[in-house]
Every structure is written in structure tokens, then in C-alpha cells.
Amino acid sequence: MIVKLEHVTKKFGDVVAVDDINLETRDGEFVALLGPSGCGKTTTLLMIAGIYRPTEGVIRFGGRVVNRVPPKDRNIGMVFQSYALYPHMTVLENLTFPMRLKKVPRTEMLQRAQQVADMMGIGHLLDRKPGQLSGGQQQRVALGRALVKQPDVLLFDEPLSNLDARLRLSMRAEIKRLQLDLGITSIYVTHDQVEAMTMAERIAVIRDGQLQAFCPPNELYDQPRTLFVASFIGNPPMNFLEVEVVADGDAFKARCPEIEIPVSAERGRAAAGRGKVVMGVRPEDIYLTRDGIAGEVYVVEPLGRDDLVDVRVGDVHFKTLVDPGLGLKIGDQVRFGIRPERVQFFDPRTEHSLLWN
């Protein structure tokens, strides 16, 4: 099923929760809606579910306009952060509830429930109540309840946020695997960028109700179209500094008062002659070298595999990932370089990328 949002806006009184979003999934695609708290992800999802009606715009399921179609006629499955399993029903009753409402024959109902339960590995829990299950088991049941309807679209609202880190990791893989096997178009709301990056084929980044980007994870990472996307995606986050890019013959240099950073001609050209621009550098694109920019180690944060080192040059700070074997300490003098073909440039006023538009 192809889900399409055309100029969809949702207002609650004066609050614009979703602002003119355009988005089209492919059939069977896994799409993540990613953004900070309160940006309108849940509102968007609930409009797709039919709980909210868009204030403006059109939502289509496979070409059919569904704006006025009630949730029960959309054939969707939904999974919540809170699981939302009916506490007074057993696992089996929870699983069969949607089918009972549709008056599916009893034998078929039980067979489908059993099949889904086996798939989710909850076959031995069928006569328990949700209160007697662990969080992970509850989430499996919730996922099963969504799948048992054989939905055209699966909607997830931060389904893994209540699970502990290890379980989240394995459920992540499992949901991804299930979705691939079943090929059901899925829309997955999360504020966890790692979840979005690892699971989704394409990520829609939302900020203040507006769609900032809608593209595959690697493109989001390597070609951020706005300053917000660049700063939101990536952990540790990108370094930003205000520079002026000047041409020096064939070479380009990014200058701020105390530093001069060589950048590739291809990228530098787009930013040259525009006055002050914002330069973005990912921590992993900064490397220590003998002949580079001189700075002083300001903070060292051990992350295990790497040390996150804050290097100060005058008033400018660069965060970079360093091999812990070097044993850098606060106050050490270091020299570093920046990969010239990896830098990003943004217009400081519009916050749009100067490279990718």
C-alpha cells in the first residue's frame, strides 16, 4: 500500500502541530518519522491512522483519499510505546480482538492468532493477562495484535522506548526482519536517530511540524539539506563554526579569525564569495596530524572504543574522535586536520545547505 500525504496540515486551535507536509511512501517501504519531542510525529501518525482529520491537505492510501475514512476501515495495525494491551483480556483475547470485531470465523481466528503467536514467540503465554508479562513480552503481543489483522499499513509510535537498551537492540532487528519478510508498508515514529538510521529505508525528519528532509539514511548523513538535519543527525553531533570561504587560485580556504582550513574546490566553490557562512564538520572527519591546526585539549570524554576530545583553538571548539591509546590529557597541545572533501556549508540566514539543494 502506498501512503501519500499531500500538503497535510493539522492545527489544534492556534497551535500548528503539522505544517504542510508532503510525503509519499513506496509500496512495502519502511519509513521513519524522526524529530525532537513535540515536533508533530505522533500527530502525523494519528492522521494516517484516521484518529485525527487533517485541517488541510489530503491523505491517500493507494490513490484512494482516506481523509474521511474511519480508522476501522483503513486496515491498519498500530503499535504503541505504552503497548496499550487491554488489561482485562488474556494474550489470546488481545490477539483475536480485532478479528472478533470483524466477525472472522472462530477456527480461522484461532489459527491466525496461533500463527502470529508462534511467529512472535509468545505461543506459551496465550492465557496470561498483560499484567503478568514483561515489557518485552507485552511489546511482542502488541506487535502480534497489529499483525494478526493482516494490515495494509503498520504504524509504530516509539514502540521500543520503554524497553531496556539490550532488548531494544534485539527488538529493533526483529521488527526490521519481520517487516522485510511480510512486506507491509510501515511508518515508524521515533526520536532516536539510531533507530531511524538502522531500520528505515527512508527517514522523514520533522521539525516544528515541518518536513526538513525525506531521504535514505546515508544521504541524510552525508548530504544534510538543512542546518537542523546536520545538527540533529549524527552522534556525537557535527561541529559548526562561522567562516568565510575565499578562493586562493584553484584552492579554497575557509577562514575564521584565528584559523584557516583548506576545503575541496568542489565544496568551497559553492560557499565562496557569500560572506559569512556556517561550516559543518563531523567529529570523525577531524584527524590528528603533525602539521595541522594547533589547538589545546579542553575536555576528554572516554566513550570506550574512542575518546571524544574537545580541542580548543582560540574561542572555537572542535569535537573529535581519537584513539584512546594516544592517552590525551587535558591541556595537551595537539595539531589536527580536517578532511577537505567532507565539510558542509550552510547559509546562516535560511539555514539551508549551500551544497545540496
Next chain:
Amino acid sequence: MSEDIARMGQCKGPNRLLDHLRRAWGPFLFMAPATILVLIFFLAPVIIIIGISLTNMSSATGFKNWAWIGLQNYGKIFRNPKSGTIFRNTVFYVLVTLSLFNVGMALVVALLTTHVPRRGGFLFRSLWLLPRITPSVVYIMMWNYIAADAPYGILNRHLLTPLGVKPTNWVPAQPWAFVILTNGFIGASFGMIIFSSAIESIPRDYMIAALVDGCSLWQRIRYVILPMIRWPLLFVTTYQTLSLLTSFEYILLLTDGQFNTEVWSLWAYHRALNNYWGNFQWGFGAALATILVIVGIVMAVVYMRYFQFTELVQEPRIEAL
């Protein structure tokens, strides 16, 4: 300081005993204030009433010259030709008021006012509370004014005459309808408040899940909302049954038991505290009251069975304090 800690470490034996005692007595300590209140204000009166019901105490005997007479009062009740009628009246009055109003209408109003915009619902519920805070006498006077015989009465003058219905003195004509209405409109507001707050506190995700799963409005009420407010339902049903069994002031004010509207508690009142002949039969009234207490307890147990009370109060997950 560190010495203290060291010493505490050494004398483990007595400490463990103290610990044990504290654990055993802890729960009782926590429950003590409530237990004392229940004992003084509930158990003691019940015991006194049962005691009085075994005597011939009345205005004639006074508080001095009464005598124990065993179960004679109960025998009198069972032989009394009125008791059958009054018992049936009471059952009818309690069942109909409870099901139509105190639980039924309370539930309907709660469901309606939680499915309209919040402000409207809130306003409606506040208005519904007004009769409850109106003094009973004033409240019943208003009903009398509504039901009064021609040429007075709102019902007769403004509603029925224009429709061509013949005016009547409504309270004697339909005594039960008015007894149930007057009690029901007030009784319903209690359940309404409890139910609507219970409905509003059902997490929104359940409602969304129910919609996505394909529930119609009725199915959502039947399969999601009602099971989730089973506890308040049990509470309101039990509480209101007991309250209806024992309350009689509106009936007293409206009909004073005339037109065959005498109910058990009103009977007890009439015999024990407001007797035409001036002989207040405290012993007999106490026996009537004791029967009410027994009926009330039986009903409460029945309700708990029906609502599967043991399932509602599951063992706490926290085992040690």
C-alpha cells in the same frame, strides 16, 4: 559515628528480632487509624443496634425499665402483615432507582459528557450536582411545586394542559414514579462524578487502539471502557445499594410513606422515632434496622462475587517494605 556503625554491625541478633517484630506489626500500625474509626463509628453502632433489637425498649419502658426479650421483635416483624408489602416495596424501589438512575443514568451521563468537548461536559456535570447541594426540604418543595394538583403545578399548567391532558394530582397518582425520580436525579450525580473521572483517566492509547482495532462506539464502551471501570462500577453499585436501602428522607418529605410508598428504613423511622401514638418502639425499630444491615452485607458480598473482586485487588507486586 563510625563507632556506632561498627556496634550496629556487631549486635546482629537482637536487631534481627526487632526487625522481625517491625515487619509483623508494620501493616497493623498503618491500618490502625482507619481500623479505630471503623470500630468506633461502624462496628460499635451495629453492635448497639443489635443489642437494642433484643430488648423491648420503647418510650413506655424508658431507658431504665426495659428487659431482654430475645428474638421476639424479629418474630413480630415476620408475623406483621405489612412487612411483606414493605419488603417488596423496598426491593422495587432500590432495584429500579439503582439500575435506572444511580448506576444506569450515571453511566450514560458520564459517557456522554466525556465524549463531548471538555468544557461542555464539565458544565453539564456541575449543573447536575446542584440538587445534591440543595437542602432536601427545598428540593422536595420544588418537586411538589412541579407535581401539584390543578390549577397549580408546572406539569399540569405548562406541560400537560397545552397538550390536552387532564390535570391530576400527580404525586398520589404516580407515587413511585416521583419517589424514584426525586431520589434518582440526586443519586445519579454521585456515580456520574466517579464514572466520568474513571473514564477520563483511561489512557488515550487504549481508545486509539480500540478505534484502530475496529470498534464502533458501542463496542468501545462494551469491550474497553466498561471492563476498565469495573472497580468504580462495583464501588458505586455497592455504595448506592446500601445508601438507597437506608435513606428515606426524600420519601419522608414527599409522601411520608402514604400511597403505599413505605420502605423498610422509613418503617423503622416511623416505628422507632416518629410514632403517631407517641410510643417510640426503639427495640422493634432496631430489629428492623438490623435486618437492613444483614441485607446490605449480603448484597455487598453478592456484588463482590459478581464483579470478581478478588481479581480486582491483586496481590501487590512489592513484597517487602
